[in-house]
Each structure stands twice: as structure tokens, then as C-alpha cells.
Amino acid sequence: MQSDLNAVFKALADPTRRYLLDQLHEDNGQTLNELCARLDMTRQTVTQHLSVLEAANLVSTVRRGREKLHYLNPVPLHEMQERWVDKFERPRLRALSAVKRRAEEAMTDKPSYVYVTYIESTPEKVWHALTDAELTGQFWGHRNESDWQVGSRWEHVRLDGSGTVDVYGDVLEAVPPKRLVTSWYDVGNPEIPPSRATYDIEQYDAIVRLTVTHEDLPDEQAKRDVGRGWPAVLANLKSLLETGHVLPQQPWTMP
Structure with missing residues (x-):
């Protein structure tokens, strides 16, 4: 003692x-x-x-x-x-x-939510899909727009032509094609501190392991929401990269 x-x-x-x-x-x-x-x-x-x-x-x-x-x-x-x-x-x-x-x-509480998926692809293609506005529009239902440089702003933009931004944040870390870290601000709740999403991309022979870690969520409801959202979005991404087309349902309509 x-x-x-x-x-x-x-x-x-x-x-x-x-x-x-x-x-x-x-x-x-x-x-x-x-x-x-x-x-x-x-x-x-x-x-x-x-x-x-x-x-x-x-x-x-x-x-x-x-x-x-x-x-x-x-x-x-x-x-x-x-x-x-x-x-x-x-x-x-x-x-x-x-x-x-x-x-x-x-x-x-850290990390708050982790999702892992395996994709028959390359790290470069997965990185491109996560950071290309046209591709995110296909598998996410929103365009993720940014130059993806550290310190830059990124925006989650609707596809209806209105230019409405539902989520935005900053690029905190960008190491292509291995790691991307972004902050997330909810436009509808500006008083809530930002959450943080990390994408880790790892090569395993002919496949890629993609790990998404979403941290600093404000409450249990937010955890449940991302728990429904991420699996649908990443299943769509996997389908797009492996088959050339997304699933027949939009991510937000998946159970």
C-alpha cells in the first residue's frame, strides 16, 4: 500500500x-x-x-x-x-x-456501435465507393459530397434535386484506401454534439474486411437507429461492388 x-x-x-x-x-x-x-x-x-x-x-x-x-x-x-x-x-x-x-x-460507451462486413473487392474500390458522390447516391440514397481532405467539410445530400443536407461534418482523418474518419452533425438537432464514424478497410487475400465504428451517439434511440441503418447501407454497398447493382429496396425501407 x-x-x-x-x-x-x-x-x-x-x-x-x-x-x-x-x-x-x-x-x-x-x-x-x-x-x-x-x-x-x-x-x-x-x-x-x-x-x-x-x-x-x-x-x-x-x-x-x-x-x-x-x-x-x-x-x-x-x-x-x-x-x-x-x-x-x-x-x-x-x-x-x-x-x-x-x-x-x-x-x-466507446465505441457505441460496430459493424463488420466482408466484400469481394479491393481496398481501392471500397474507398472509391465510400467517397464518390455518384456511387454513394446509388447504395446510400444520398450523395456524400466532399474533397475528402482532412479538415474539409462533407455533406449527406438528398437525391431529390432540392440540395437538402440531412447530415454534415468534417473529415477528421483520411488515409486512402485504409481509413476514413468523419464527424457527423444532425442538421435537425444542431444543439447535439457530433458523433464520429470510422471506416477501416483491410485486405484479406481476395476480399476486404470493412469495419464501421460509430461513436459518441447521443442516446439509446440513436444507437438503435444506426443499428438499423448501417447494416442496410453496407449490404447495398456490398451488393453494388460484387454484382454491379444495388438491392431492390432502398436502405431506409429495409427492416
Whole structure:
């Protein structure tokens, strides 16, 4: 116990490490790149600070594809408070336990929805289908329009000639033909923070494994909606690439 607390005190002694904990407290589940963007220091230095925090059990990590998400672990701080500060204040300790549970629950919320499909195609063709306005119009029922450069805007545009945009967002990452990450804003609910969709395209001999991860959805209803939408859209994409034509039903009419 004493050695564990020594590691905690050592970790908390540095202002940079305290700042990293503050950032995770504000926005739990950040990548190394996201944390580095807030600090004027090299990735190697930030990684070293995070290693000290992990050794003290103040930060835990979860893999998401090629990325590693960092989460605040409040348990050692609770133990310090229990031993030296609030030994007899049980209501406060119960409140801290509730914080721990919420932090653990937040970790399980990412990713919110994952769908995997296998397509007899090539990564280049799958990438082209996902980013070509004419092809998305065929299998999605909307044109996805953008130049697909990082930082650019993308739009989900109706085919009825009205130019109506139902969903829009930013291109967060683009590594053709392997990975595309976009944010999603619902035009009808501008007050809701954006969700995030990631397309990972992997070659397996003569087939492609396409994984779609949709995160940061606002509520359970949104999870159910994407749970119905993505399988239909991706089945249409698979049919188009493998047979040259889409399924006889539009995605939004599929059960």
C-alpha cells in the first residue's frame, strides 16, 4: 500500500501530469494525439508522463483499433482521501464511488456501435465507393459530397434535386484506401454534439474486411437507429461492388 501511494504522490508532484489528469477529467477517453495537441511538448515527453500516470494507476488505457484511449482512474485518489482526509465521511466516499462507476461506464460507451462486413473487392474500390458522390447516391440514397481532405467539410445530400443536407461534418482523418474518419452533425438537432464514424478497410487475400465504428451517439434511440441503418447501407454497398447493382429496396425501407 505504501509503495502504491508513493507512486501516486510522485505522479501528482508534476504540474504537467496534473494537467493531463485535468484534461481527462474534462473529456475522458482521449488519444495521445488529442492530449499532445493541448501541450507544447513532444509526443515522447507526453508519453513518458502518461507512463508515470499509468504506473501509479491514475490512468488506464483501452485499445480502439490502432489507437489507444486514455481514461482517468480515480480509485487511487479515493484511497488517499479515505486514508488522510475523509476517513469518517462515508457519504462523500459513496459519492466518489459513484464517480468511479460513471467513469467505468463511460469507458464501455466507446465505441457505441460496430459493424463488420466482408466484400469481394479491393481496398481501392471500397474507398472509391465510400467517397464518390455518384456511387454513394446509388447504395446510400444520398450523395456524400466532399474533397475528402482532412479538415474539409462533407455533406449527406438528398437525391431529390432540392440540395437538402440531412447530415454534415468534417473529415477528421483520411488515409486512402485504409481509413476514413468523419464527424457527423444532425442538421435537425444542431444543439447535439457530433458523433464520429470510422471506416477501416483491410485486405484479406481476395476480399476486404470493412469495419464501421460509430461513436459518441447521443442516446439509446440513436444507437438503435444506426443499428438499423448501417447494416442496410453496407449490404447495398456490398451488393453494388460484387454484382454491379444495388438491392431492390432502398436502405431506409429495409427492416
